[in-house]
Amino acid sequence: MATDNRPLSPHLQVYKPQLTSVLSILHRLTGVALAIGTLLLVWWLIAAASGPGAYDAAQSFIGSFLGRLLLLGWTFALFYHLSNGIRHLAWDIGWGFELGTAYTTGWLVVIVSIVLTLVSWIGGYAARGGG
Amino acid sequence: MSMRSPLGRARGLGSAKSGTxxxxAQRLTAIALVPLTIWFVIAMVAATxxxxxxxxxxxGNPxxxxxxVLLIVATFHHAQLGLQxxxxxxxxxxxxxxxLLLAIKGAAIVLALAAIFAVLSIAFGGA
Structure with missing residues (x-):
């Protein structure tokens, strides 16, 4: 049975982006980003297991401008995916499907992710002694 | 020849050709990752x-x-289910x-094993 030429649903770009749809695709995007981000954790752990030279190399990459930029992105992705994941788990038990509630929890997820990202980075710089 | 109706055979099978x-598994790992991730971020911030x-x-602290190790297992299981x-x-x-599915699942196993080995080798005081 040929399935290649079946009509598709209307193209995504005809829809006006809504908070709910943007957050939905952002959950998937942050999930993929976090999967890639595990490489940094694995590198750091293997470096710590390998020796001082390997560890210092990993630390200097993480401390570089690019390293910090990636880590900032991953921090936000982690908090977003975590808090929106809890939103998904609530939906799984049948809670929060009303339109108003979906928007309220959506904005809550955005605010919580930004605030926790900032708090973590302030904490990180404090742990380093400001450096 | 199956005696089951076409609907009966299709029921419960999604696009991945399996049931629930x-x-x-995606939900179980998600629930496990809620406390593990919160702990991980706090620990990593302190270790900055x-x-x-x-x-x-x-x-190496027990x-x-x-x-x-729990975080690594739950993370890579959850990640490969999601990427799938x-x-x-x-x-x-x-x-x-x-x-791609083979690559993702293979990479998840290799990375998880490497990370767990690294943690255990430090915990057991090896070089």
């Missing part, structure tokens, strides 16, 4: 900028080591889809 196991000796003392769905949704060439 995938969905359920650690030198080699401090980092090894942190990773509580940290066990939590890290993304690939199944967007890759419509069967051969490419299968190749």
């Amino acid at each position: 196991q995938h969905w359920w 900028g650690s030198d080699y000796t401090t980092a090894r003392a942190f990773i 509580v940290t080591a066990v939590l890290l 769905v993304v690939i199944e949704d967007y890759v419509h060439t069967k051969s490419v889809e299968i190749a």
Whole structure:
């Protein structure tokens, strides 16, 4: 049975982006980003297991401008995916499907992710002694 | 010849050609990752900028080591389940889809094993 030429649903770009749809695709995007981000954790752990030279190399990459930029992105992705994941788990038990509630929890997820990202980075710089 | 109706045979089978196991495993790992991730972020913030000796003392601490191994198992299981769905949704060439699924699942196993080995080797005081 040929399935290649079946009509598709209307193209995504005809829809006006809504908070709910943007957050939905952002959950998937942050999930993929976090999967890639595990490489940094694995590198750091293997470096710590390998020796001082390997560890210092990993630390200097993480401390570089690019390293910090990636880590900032991953921090936000982690908090977003975590808090929106809890939103998904609530939906799984049948809670929060009303339109108003979906928007309220959506904005809550955005605010919580930004605030926790900032708090973590302030904490990180404090742990380093400001450096 | 099956006596089951076409509807009966199709029921419970999604696009991944399996039942609810995938969905359920994704939720179980998600629930496990809520406390593990919160712990991980707090621990990593506190460990920011650690030198080699401090980092090894942190990773090798029995509580940290066990939590890290749990985090690694749940994370990579959750990640490969999620990436599988993304690939199944967007890759419509069967051969490419299968190749990517094998690559994702293989990479998850290799990375998880490497990370767990690193944690355990530090915890058990090896070089």
